[in-house]
Amino acid sequence: MTTGVTETQPQVPAPAPQPAAAPPAVATAILLATAPGEDGEAAALLEWEETTVLGRLADQAASVGARTIHVITRPDWATEVEHALEDSETGLALLEGADPKLAPTLRVERSEDPASDLRAIGRIAAEAAGGLLIAHGEVLTQREAIAGLAADPRVSTGVLATVGRVGRPFAQRTRSARGRVVSAASPYHGVNKPTTTFLGVLKVADVDRPALGAIAERLGELVAPPLPEGWPDELQRKMGIWRAVLARAAWREEMDAERPDADLFDDNSTPELELPENPQDIALSDEDEAEIARRAKVVPNDVAAMLVTGLVREGVPVGVSHLRKLFWARPITQAGVDRAAQDIREHDEEKDLLDSSVKAADGFFTTFFVSPYSKYIARWCARRGFTPNQVTTVSVIIGFVAAAAFATGERWGLIAGAVLLQIAFTTDCVDGQLARYTRQFSKLGAWLDSVFDRTKEYAVFAGLAIGYAASHADDVWALAGAALTLQTIRHMTDFAFGAARQQVIGEAKQPPLEHSSDRVGAAARLPAPPTPQQPEEPVAEQEERKVSLPRRILGSWRKVDRAPGAIWIKRMCAFPIGERFAVMSITAALWDAKVTFVVLIAWGLFATTYTFAGRFLRSVSR
Amino acid sequence: MSAATLTVYRDDGPIAGALGRVAAKVPAAALALVAALPLVAALAIEGDGASDALAGVVVGWAIVLGSLSRARTETGRFRWGVPPLIRLTEYAGLLWIGALGDALPAAFALVCALAYRHYDLVYRLRHRGVTPPRWVDLAGLGWEGRLLLGYVLLLAGALPLAFYVLAGILGVVFVAESVIGWTHDTRRVTTVYEEEEDEGQ
Numbered sequence: 001m002t003t004g005v006t007e008t009q010p011q012v013p014a015p016a017p018q019p020a021a022a023p024p025a026v027a028t029a030i031l032l033a034t035a036p037g038e039d040g041e042a043a044a045l046l047e048w049e050e051t052t053v054l055g056r057l058a059d060q061a062a063s064v065g066a067r068t069i070h071v072i073t074r075p076d077w078a079t080e081v082e083h084a085l086e087d088s089e090t091g092l093a094l095l096e097g098a099d100p101k102l103a104p105t106l107r108v109e110r111s112e113d114p115a116s117d118l119r120a121i122g123r124i125a126a127e128a129a130g131g132l133l134i135a136h137g138e139v140l141t142q143r144e145a146i147a148g149l150a151a152d153p154r155v156s157t158g159v160l161a162t163v164g165r166v167g168r169p170f171a172q173r174t175r176s177a178r179g180r181v182v183s184a185a186s187p188y189h190g191v192n193k194p195t196t197t198f199l200g201v202l203k204v205a206d207v208d209r210p211a212l213g214a215i216a217e218r219l220g221e222l223v224a225p226p227l228p229e230g231w232p233d234e235l236q237r238k239m240g241i242w243r244a245v246l247a248r249a250a251w252r253e254e255m256d257a258e259r260p261d262a263d264l265f266d267d268n269s270t271p272e273l274e275l276p277e278n279p280q281d282i283a284l285s286d287e288d289e290a291e292i293a294r295r296a297k298v299v300p301n302d303v304a305a306m307l308v309t310g311l312v313r314e315g316v317p318v319g320v321s322h323l324r325k326l327f328w329a330r331p332i333t334q335a336g337v338d339r340a341a342q343d344i345r346e347h348d349e350e351k352d353l354l355d356s357s358v359k360a361a362d363g364f365f366t367t368f369f370v371s372p373y374s375k376y377i378a379r380w381c382a383r384r385g386f387t388p389n390q391v392t393t394v395s396v397i398i399g400f401v402a403a404a405a406f407a408t409g410e411r412w413g414l415i416a417g418a419v420l421l422q423i424a425f426t427t428d429c430v431d432g433q434l435a436r437y438t439r440q441f442s443k444l445g446a447w448l449d450s451v452f453d454r455t456k457e458y459a460v461f462a463g464l465a466i467g468y469a470a471s472h473a474d475d476v477w478a479l480a481g482a483a484l485t486l487q488t489i490r491h492m493t494d495f496a497f498g499a500a501r502q503q504v505i506g507e508a509k510q511p512p513l514e515h516s517s518d519r520v521g522a523a524a525r526l527p528a529p530p531t532p533q534q535p536e537e538p539v540a541e542q543e544e545r546k547v548s549l550p551r552r553i554l555g556s557w558r559k560v561d562r563a564p565g566a567i568w569i570k571r572m573c574a575f576p577i578g579e580r581f582a583v584m585s586i587t588a589a590l591w592d593a594k595v596t597f598v599v600l601i602a603w604g605l606f607a608t609t610y611t612f613a614g615r616f617l618r619s620v621s622r
Numbered sequence: 623m624s625a626a627t628l629t630v631y632r633d634d635g636p637i638a639g640a641l642g643r644v645a646a647k648v649p650a651a652a653l654a655l656v657a658a659l660p661l662v663a664a665l666a667i668e669g670d671g672a673s674d675a676l677a678g679v680v681v682g683w684a685i686v687l688g689s690l691s692r693a694r695t696e697t698g699r700f701r702w703g704v705p706p707l708i709r710l711t712e713y714a715g716l717l718w719i720g721a722l723g724d725a726l727p728a729a730f731a732l733v734c735a736l737a738y739r740h741y742d743l744v745y746r747l748r749h750r751g752v753t754p755p756r757w758v759d760l761a762g763l764g765w766e767g768r769l770l771l772g773y774v775l776l777l778a779g780a781l782p783l784a785f786y787v788l789a790g791i792l793g794v795v796f797v798a799e800s801v802i803g804w805t806h807d808t809r810r811v812t813t814v815y816e817e818e819e820d821e822g823q
Contacts, residue, residue, distance in 0.1 A: 154749070443749040444804055450745050451738075458734055465730070477726035478670075478717070481733060485713040488737050489706045492631065495744045496702040499627040503696075619699045 026150040026203060027130025029061035033073040033081055033137035034117055035298040035332060042077040043298070043332035044137030045084055053337060054081065054137045055088030058106070061133055062090045063143060064150040068105045070124055071137065072117050075110045082108050117303045118220035125204070125213035132209060134304050136200035140340045141328040142349050144356075144439070149203050149321035151439045154446065157208045158319030159184075159308055160201035162328065169245040170295050171330065172198045172305040175518075178501055181318040182508065183518040186309040187238065187299045188223075188231035191518055196320065199328050202304055208316050215310035218513060223306070234516040239296060240279025246288045247275060294332055313510045324356035354379055357437040363576030364568045370429050370578060377426070378433035388435040392448050395427035399456030403463030406588060409471030417463065418589035424456060425581045453577065454491075458484055460584060464593035472592075479597035486604045490575075490611075497615055550621035557614075575607035629695045630743055630753050631705035635764015637685060642692025650691040651700035654707035657687035661715055670721040674777060677722060681773050684711045685766040709740065712765040719772045725782030732785050735793035736768070742800045750804075758799050762792060 033054050037043035044054035051059075058069050069090070073081045085091045085106045093103050109124075111117045125132060133150055141160075149160045159181060161174060172185040173194030184198060185191040204212045222228055275282055284292070311318050327347045329340040357378060358371045381391055402420035405413045431449060435441055465480040509520045547555070560566045572579060583603065587596040634642065646653060660680040664672055688711055695704050713733050720729020739762060746752055763771060775784040 447745050447749050447804060451741060454737065454741050458737060462730065462734065465727070469727075475726070477730055478721060481713070481717040481720075481726065481730050484730070484733060484737065485710065485717065488713065488740065489709050492706040492709050492740065492744075493702065496628055496631055496705040499631070500702040503627070615702070616700075619702075 025131045025153060025205070026061075026065050026133040027067050028124065028128040029058075029066035029069045029133040029135070030121055030124055031057055031061065031069065031071045031135055031137045032117065032301070032304060033071050033077065034111070034114070034301040034303075035136065035138055036294075036301075037332050038294065038334070042073060042081065042137070044073075045077065045080055046138075046331065046334050046337045048140070048337060048341070051088050052084040053140055053331075055084050055091070057135060057137060057139060058085060058091075059089045060143045060146050061135070062104045064133070064147045066104055066133060067130075068107065068128065070107045070109055070120075072109045072111050072120055073137075075112065078108055078110045114301055114303050114306075115220045115224040117301070118216045118223065118306070121303065121307070122213045122216035122220065125209050125216060128209065129206075131206050132204040132212065134202045134204065134307065136302070136304055136330060138330045138332060139200045139328070140331060140337070140344065141199070141201075141323075142326045142344070142347070142352070144349065144353050145199075145323055145326040145328060146201060147439050148326075149201060152321055152441045153443055154441060155203065155319035155321050156205035157311065157316060158203050158321050160199045160323060160328075161196040161320050162199060162323040163196050164323070169242050170299070171200065172302065172308075174198050174308070176320050177505055178498065179320055180502075180505055181308065181312050181320060182505055184305070184308040184312045184318070185238075186306040187302050188227065188234050188306070189309045189516055189518065190234055190237070198305060198308055199323060200302075200304055200330055202308055203321075204311075208311070211314060211316050212307065212311065215314055215513075216307060219303070219306050219310050222514065223300075223303075228514045230516040235299065238299070239292065242292055242295065243279045243282040243284060244275055246284055246292070247282045250285060250288065298332055310513055313513045315506075315510060317506070325352045326356060327352070353437060357433040359432060359436075361571075363574075363578045364572050365578035365582050366429060366576070367568075367578075369582075370426055371433070374426050374429040375433050375437075378430045378437050381430060381434050382438050386434070388431045388438075388440055388445050389442075389448055391427060391431040391434055392445065392452055395424050395431060396452040396456055398424040398427060399452075400459055403456075403459040406460060406463035406593070407466040407470070409467030409469075413467060414592070415589045417460075418585035421460060421581060421585050425578070428453060428456075457487070457577075457580070461597075464584075464588060464596055468593035476594050476597055479594065479601065483597050483600045483604070486601060486608070487580075490604060490608055493608075493611070493615075548621055550617040554614075554617050554621060573607060573610045575603050579603075626696060627747060628701055628705055629692070630747060631740075632692065632695060632708050633740060633743060633759075633762070633765050634689070634692055635759075635762070635767035637766045637770070638689035638692050638764055641686065641689035644690060645693040646690050648694075649698040649700065650694040651698060651703040651707070653687050653691035653694075654704050654711070657684045657691065658707050658711045658714075660684070661711060661718070665714055665718045670718075670724075672718075672722060674722070677719065677776070678773060681715055681719075681769055684715060685769055689766055708765055712736070712769060715769045716772050719769075719776050720781065720785060723776045723779075723781030723785075725785050728782035728785035728789065731789040732772075732792070735789045735796060738793065738800075739796040742796065746800065746803065752803070754799060754803070758795065761795055 031044070031054060033042045033044035035043045037046060042054075044052065044057075046053050048056050054071065058071070061069055069085075071081055071085065085108070090104060091106060109120050111120050121134065131150075133146075135146075145160060149155065149158060152158075159174070161176070161181075172187075173191050174181050174185065174196045175183040175191050175194050176196050181196075183191045183194075185194070222231075308318065326349075327340075327344045329336070329343070331337045331340050354375050358367075358375055362371065398420055402417045402424055405417035405420060407413070428449070431445075435445055461480045461484055465476050469475040469477070511518060511520050561570070580600065583599050584596055587599050632638070661684045664676055664680045668676065688708055691704060691708075695701060713736070716733055716736075717726065717729045720726045720732075743754070746754070762768070771788075772785075775781055775788075778784075
């Protein structure tokens, strides 16, 4: 099998290192234009505005720093792919004589089949310099989604993923824990109890490139026919799941049409659709049948998903960058692209980005009393060109002024301190949102933010204690010391618990790449049962009968989350930073430092007990 | 995160380094708990009216048992309890010594400097995958070294001045070294970042 290389531009010397700014995390992009569309054409060549879906993606890759863009495609499509790239903004810029030091190199690689796709990736991984971005050529998403993955230095090697539902069931699922992918599906690999969906964009850090190269070579051998035992069955199982999911979706649509007020009833009032045992017997509309037939031709080409499975199985830490509220689709027909175009225009990228800048799992006070307006301050800062680190510094200075005001011990000082502390806290939320909004993540920024948060909090403790001693006969240094000790211990427990969990995840045995199932041990070799009735959690159901008491308590505790507001009460119980700062401001302004410390210690002790109980149960249930 | 993360979080000094080679059969979390309990109990019951002898006995007990817990810090279901228990022992011990020496504000200042060190240990390992250089660990004396020094200073009647001086020296060393470490960072490491985290807030 041949893998020809066409260069649309002679090799240029490596770009001069940029001063000041850090080098982009992604230097090379590999776009896979290997999925067939409707009429035997490459789906990536579908039209998008003035260019193609592939051209758009190439421009996005260039805009996040890719200096070399390889497009792997089938020999029959290569000429059209070259044209498509020439028509992209990047290609046009090259034609118009853009500075070759600045414009990226575009290369088209001809490859016959998935096995040679993988070998080509292995070769590029060995030769390239810097980080790699690997994406399906049909991915239609906003630039910021790709930039979020590529520009985040905190995710070394990672995937673009979502916890939400992506319209159709064809994307590969993953299971992640503590920000790390612990199991990933590919066309030939299953994932038990998935939590997230892989959206076809993978970043590989420079340090992990050799590992990726070896994995690509290995996968190239495995996908060359004949496939390993169990792999064809897994692919069949997946297609059975698609049939079931599409049948259910059609059924639900029908039910909603018949009962437009169905939302008023409990979900359970909708009768369940009975599906035949054999997925092949599931009746689908002609449209859905045609879609499944097209997807069946696409899925064996999904080498990006195979690479993710390979990385996870080889123990390479794979992080997660969340899509959040941005748009994503992977259309393979022109109708699908047009629908996506409609949807993406309805999405206000600016607004999506701003909404996405708010941290996903924040406390009650922060979410409802600070984030709703702090994100607009973040946008204002972005337009003024302020950096997150500048905002962080301003925040800590205001925090120190608040501490100084508290230290007066006078009523006006306590009130002024309370107000200033809230301003400092809002500013502190702004820096993170500004970083997410402008994608200006840095490890230094994360460190400054964390360290200054603590500095502010403990400086306020000191200020309150000094102020109290100045205005009262007694002092509250013992209470201040107790509050500081308690808060530090609570944080240290969080850190240590997190580290212990990471150790468990890191040491967890991964099954070999040849195995379809992600289960280690005896159960691994058994093919997963084809259960279209419960496609998401086939094995979990069987385990239900023999779970331990701690697990059952944890299970029912998680079910509480479904009750409205329960999640917020739970988060408040853990006494997060927004609640702590609110307590400090309110109690100090209305009463005095003694009340502040007593409330901090009481709520803190309650939170310690609460989190300890949860962690105790999780530790004994393992 | 490396396998020795929890050991780094402990912030042990030379005494724990030596005693920690004795691999006790008891899980580290249990040892650390037994080490902290008498100190916390004495602090709660006697408060600042405790005798120096009582303080000496419970601080000594905490140092010996806490040090012994080092060996098995990285194993066991409840290993995540070890670093916070060590922190409880250290901070409560130093604040109590401060109270006995009528030097609580000085003890508070000292604990603030130590808190900087302990958060920095976590954050630099998390964001950069590195630990502080050996000389900083030695200069910091370790938690058990600081407890011992604190008790000696109490007996010597050097409080509160000595605690202020100690807080100043340690604060300058810890802050300066970590800032220099950050500005001269050239290492590239694979770190895992938890987007969904709500810890550490």
